[in-house]
Amino acid sequence: MGRLEAAVVEFLEGRGWPVDVDGSLIRTAIRTEEQAFPCAVVTVEEVGQLVAYSVFPDTVGPEQRPAVAELTTRANAQLTVGNLEIDLGAGQVRFRTGLAVGQSPITAEMVERVIVDNVATAVAYFPLVTAVIEGRMSPAEAVAVLGEAG
Helix, strand or coil: CCHHHHHHHHHHHHHCCCCEEECCEEEEEEECCCCEEEEEEEEECCCCEEEEEEECCCCCCCCCHHHHHHHHHHHHHHCCCCEEEEECCCCEEEEEEEEECCCCCCCHHHHHHHHHHHHHHHHHHHHHHHHHHCCCCCHHHHHHHHHHHC
16 A cells, blocks of 8 residues: 555544545545535555545436536636536536645645545535536525625
8 A cells, every 4th residue: 555545544544434445546435414425535656646536426417517517617716725526428526626745745634634625615515516406596696605604
């Protein structure tokens, strides 16, 4: 196991989160009172990078993809760390954060920041994705909700 993989596994296990390691892919599951979704971390040991993905639990249907794409674009204009994205072909929505350390040492705080920031942002935005899919909010209204809360 490489140094990045080990650091991610140590962080997840320390939090009591489930851990499933499949090569450079490390999976876990996020559960709050309101939401549950998968999260994965991909490590690229050769170049010292790790990328965390929180995955929206449902596939977005073709008819809702344009509205969700608008939501991701509007959201990304406000985000300071990471990005909300949709695979327009498959309808998968993800929140992605990354960390590039190269050959520098990786600290527990670095791993915590990239994963916790990822999950916290997904927890905030995924309900808005649902609201847009269900037609309860426009993309602009959904993003404004977070602007008002901040």
